[in-house]
Amino acid sequence: MSISKAALGVAAAMTLVGAQPAVAGEALFGYVYTTDVMPKGKYEVEQWITDREGQAKGRFHDVLMRSEVEYGVTDNFQVSGYLNYSYLNASGNSVAGTTEGLDIPADHDPAKPYRKFRYDGVSAEAVWRVLSPYKDPIGLAFYVEPEIGPRENAVEVKILAQKNYLDDRLVLAANLWTEVEKEKVEGEGWEKASVWELDLGASYRFRPNWSAGLEFRNHNEYTGWTLDHSNQEHTAFFFGPTLHYGGERWFVTATALYQLHAKAYSDDQRAQIAHGRVYGDEHTTWDGLRLKIGRTFQ
Amino acid sequence: MRSRLLWLAAAPVALVATSAMAKVYLGVEQAQALAFPGASFAPAFRPLNDAQVAEIQRLSGVHVLSRDLKAWRVSTGGWFIADQVVGKHEFITFSVAIDRTGAVKDVEILEYRESYGDQVRNSAWRAQFVGKRNGAKLRLDDDIKNISGATLSSRHVTDGVKRLLATHAVVLASDVR
Numbered sequence A: 001m002s003i004s005k006a007a008l009g010v011a012a013a014m015t016l017v018g019a020q021p022a023v024a025g026e027a028l029f030g031y032v033y034t035t036d037v038m039p040k041g042k043y044e045v046e047q048w049i050t051d052r053e054g055q056a057k058g059r060f061h062d063v064l065m066r067s068e069v070e071y072g073v074t075d076n077f078q079v080s081g082y083l084n085y086s087y088l089n090a091s092g093n094s095v096a097g098t099t100e101g102l103d104i105p106a107d108h109d110p111a112k113p114y115r116k117f118r119y120d121g122v123s124a125e126a127v128w129r130v131l132s133p134y135k136d137p138i139g140l141a142f143y144v145e146p147e148i149g150p151r152e153n154a155v156e157v158k159i160l161a162q163k164n165y166l167d168d169r170l171v172l173a174a175n176l177w178t179e180v181e182k183e184k185v186e187g188e189g190w191e192k193a194s195v196w197e198l199d200l201g202a203s204y205r206f207r208p209n210w211s212a213g214l215e216f217r218n219h220n221e222y223t224g225w226t227l228d229h230s231n232q233e234h235t236a237f238f239f240g241p242t243l244h245y246g247g248e249r250w251f252v253t254a255t256a257l258y259q260l261h262a263k264a265y266s267d268d269q270r271a272q273i274a275h276g277r278v279y280g281d282e283h284t285t286w287d288g289l290r291l292k293i294g295r296t297f298q
Numbered sequence B: 001m002r003s004r005l006l007w008l009a010a011a012p013v014a015l016v017a018t019s020a021m022a023k024v025y026l027g028v029e030q031a032q033a034l035a036f037p038g039a040s041f042a043p044a045f046r047p048l049n050d051a052q053v054a055e056i057q058r059l060s061g062v063h064v065l066s067r068d069l070k071a072w073r074v075s076t077g078g079w080f081i082a083d084q085v086v087g088k089h090e091f092i093t094f095s096v097a098i099d100r101t102g103a104v105k106d107v108e109i110l111e112y113r114e115s116y117g118d119q120v121r122n123s124a125w126r127a128q129f130v131g132k133r134n135g136a137k138l139r140l141d142d143d144i145k146n147i148s149g150a151t152l153s154s155r156h157v158t159d160g161v162k163r164l165l166a167t168h169a170v171v172l173a174s175d176v177r
Helices: A003-019 B002-018 B028-035 B050-060 B123-129 B151-172
Strands: A043-053 A059-074 A077-091 A114-131 A139-148 A152-165 A170-185 A189-207 A210-223 A232-246 A250-264 A286-297 B041-043 B068-074 B079-086 B091-098 B104-111
Touching: A114 A152, A189 A232, A210 A250, B028 B079, B028 B091, B028 B104, B050 B151, B068 B151, B079 B151, B091 B151, B104 B123, B104 B151
Parallel strands: none
Antiparallel strands: A043 A059, A043 A286, A059 A077, A077 A114, A114 A139, A139 A152, A152 A170, A170 A189, A189 A210, A210 A232, A232 A250, A250 A286, B041 B068, B068 B079, B079 B091, B091 B104
């Protein structure tokens, strides 16, 4: 599947959206989660397209796609299932100018470009909301997401908080999360890693259906499964705008996060730093450009 | 490649042309006839001044969304007010009928365009407002039952009724002919 075909697919989807008598939905942010969940018995289908764009040099387009179904088990408990797949197109992307690093198999010849469409795995998600931002002082929810795939198995746990102002038109959201993962390294077996991250978002509904805002991520990567600083590989900061359209049945959210700065804590990671940003196996300059399209069903 | 990505990011703009079609459940005249059968209605629209807005907000604790008050004087006594509150994505248009003593006679949802939460149209839920006066608590999970799964709409409509009762007290109650 080429990028142009993916773009055409999105264009077709957008044309269908335009053909609907009305539009609707959720996911106010590209990366930050709010505490909103599906009402009991309702479900929603979402398609995510995330381009992790640009590394230290050359060409790097890592287009991750996620097809999701969300279902409201109760008014405060939601479950989801994801299918994850991606298209990677890279050439001379690393700090050294070779084709290697993020999502590129270790056995690939670094002197040659890499281009592949692949299946990444399936994941599930459960969100339990304990406080609603519409009637309690804050919104509070807990999130868990196990993922199983041929190259990575992981469990992600998040605390989601939300505070609304101005008749709920201004939404502030914060997520604190951690992930433990086992990543397959060609020829070396499975490698343990862990992450903690703080995500912040602010979005304002500036006219009916339309919200615009900003998102911030601080991502921290560790070797092994303990979040001890002696095991920390790097910390990286991302920031960018987000635009959301939500109508009666459809929503679209577009977010562009730019890697502002990173700091490496090991020689191996320091070798992956260029222009103050960390690349290697973990990040891109635009990390990332995300489009979410969703449709709700009764 | 970059131009294509920018195109993807800009795709939501294409949705501007697809604004939702309003679900109009009741027209103003229909809602008036339901609240005050056989009465006639004289428009008494007026702008709210700064002092009135401040007093309404003080009494109700609710932000005044619009300074344009759309009120009708009822021939048999009382007032009919049409207004809007913020919904999940769009405004919810509703009306409050207030009898000659200042008590809520009827609340109707005129337009609702959200994917969920239209249970606020349920007559049993709206009936909770009947008889409420300015100064009533009008608080979810207190004197007004919350609708689980429609909390935002429930709260905003409840706040809207509270605000219009304060508006009646500040602006309309003294306007006696």
